[in-house]
Amino acid sequence: MILKKSLFAALCGLFLSVNANAVLVDAVSVIVDNEPITIYEIFRLSKQYNISSKEALDILVRQKLELSQIKQMNIQVDDFALNQQIEAIAAKNGVSVQEFYRLLLGEGLSADAYRMELKQTMQREKLYQYIMSGKYQSIEDDHLLAYYNANPEEFKRYESFDVIKFESYDDQNLVNISNESADNQTVKFSEEKLFSADENPNIIAMLSMTKIGAQTPVMQTKNGFVRYSVTAKNGENAVAFEQVKNAIMAKLASRQESSIIKEYFETVKARASITVIRLP
Numbered sequence: 416m417i418l419k420k421s422l423f424a425a426l427c428g429l430f431l432s433v434n435a436n437a438v439l440v441d442a443v444s445v446i447v448d449n450e451p452i453t454i455y456e457i458f459r460l461s462k463q464y465n466i467s468s469k470e471a472l473d474i475l476v477r478q479k480l481e482l483s484q485i486k487q488m489n490i491q492v493d494d495f496a497l498n499q500q501i502e503a504i505a506a507k508n509g510v511s512v513q514e515f516y517r518l519l520l521g522e523g524l525s526a527d528a529y530r531m532e533l534k535q536t537m538q539r540e541k542l543y544q545y546i547m548s549g550k551y552q553s554i555e556d557d558h559l560l561a562y563y564n565a566n567p568e569e570f571k572r573y574e575s576f577d578v579i580k581f582e583s584y585d586d587q588n589l590v591n592i593s594n595e596s597a598d599n600q601t602v603k604f605s606e607e608k609l610f611s612a613d614e615n616p617n618i619i620a621m622l623s624m625t626k627i628g629a630q631t632p633v634m635q636t637k638n639g640f641v642r643y644s645v646t647a648k649n650g651e652n653a654v655a656f657e658q659v660k661n662a663i664m665a666k667l668a669s670r671q672e673s674s675i676i677k678e679y680f681e682t683v684k685a686r687a688s689i690t691v692i693r694l695p
Contacts, residue, residue, distance in 0.1 A: 445472065446690040447479035454695045464592065468695045474590065480683050485538050488545065492537045497530060500537065507637040524601075532585050546679045547672060554671070559663045563656050569624040570659050574650025575610045576622045578643045586640040589633045606646075618643075620662030623654065632669050 443451045452475045461471040505515035516526040563570060581592050582603045592602060611619045618634070622645060625631050631643045 443692050444695060445476065445692065446688075447476055448483040448687050448689075450479040450482060452476070452479060454693070457695050464590070472695070474587075476684070476689070477680060478587070480680055480687060481539055481542060483687065484683065485542055488542070490538050490541045490545075492534050492541070497534055497537070500533060501530070504638045529584065536585055543672075543676060546676055550675050551668075551671065554664060554667050556660075558667070559660055560656060562663055562667065563659065566624075568626075570654045570656075571623060571648075572652040572654045572658075573611060573623060573648040574652075575608055576619075576643075576645060576649070577606070577608055577647035578622065578645055580605050580607050581642045581644070582639060584639040586633050586635070589640055589642045592630075592642060616658075617662060617665070620654075620659045621665070623648075623659070624662060624666060632666070 442454050444454045444457055445452045452472070456475055457468055457471045460466070460474060461468050464471070466474075501515070502512055505512045508515060508518075510518065516529075519526065519529050581589055583589050583601055585601065588601045592604075609619070609622065621631050621634070622643060625643070625645045627645050627648060629645060631645070633640050633642045
């Protein structure tokens with residue numbers, strides 16, 4: 416009888432412990448402009464991208480601030496624009512829209528889920544366009560040349576590159592990405608050798624400017640987003656300024672855009688209603 420009571424007490428304790436942990440995992444951690452972030456969301460993002468809880472929380476706060484801004488500005492993407500974008504992506508992949516949806520389903524992503532993700536991406540692009548309007552400053556040729564002269568190691572031609580290629584339908588999936596953190600359902604990755612003679616010159620120039628072991632910026636394609644991690648460069652030659660001028664322009668413009676958007680959201684964050692309930 417005593418043994419039965421002890422076993423019952425132990426089972427009750429285990430149940431309460433598991434239940435308490437479940438409640439804690441589902442608990443709200445931070446509220447950003449009335450939008451909750453749960454401890455589970457932080458944990459999932461941290462595990463997915465192999466980053467700290469603080470980094471995961473920072474990303475989620477930024478996403479909530481973007482969502483808040485999209486709502487405040489009433490940024491809309493109608494079904495017609497969404498369907499056009501999906502048709503363009505399907506055509507780029509050489510399949511019909513229905514076949515494209517079947518391919519997505521094979522990767523564990525439903526048509527509705529994909530449409531929602533793509534719509535949010537398009538809304539975010541519209542938000543960024545608004546943020547950038549009137550703030551972007553043109554980059555003069557002398558600035559481009561100064562960067563070229565100051566960074567000679569970046570401007571060499573290579574016959575080929577060994578890379579890890581990351582592809583996703585959402586640019587946010589490629590933030591802090593690695594082959595360990597890539598999720599087959601949201602990010603495809605593969606080891607490839609890219610030959611300079613066969614690839615887009617702008618991509619080759621970007622790869623040339625990226626140090627071994629580093630990653631290129633996220634680049635948009637007609638069927639989503641791509642990012643490369645450079646593991647080796649083969650067959651080195653010098654590159655003339657005129658050949659990499661556009662790539663330097665793209666790199667400096669990307670830096671300027673990132674700086675403007677970062678400053679914008681720092682201001683938004685300072686004004687936002689952010690309530691910390693518990694940290695993971």
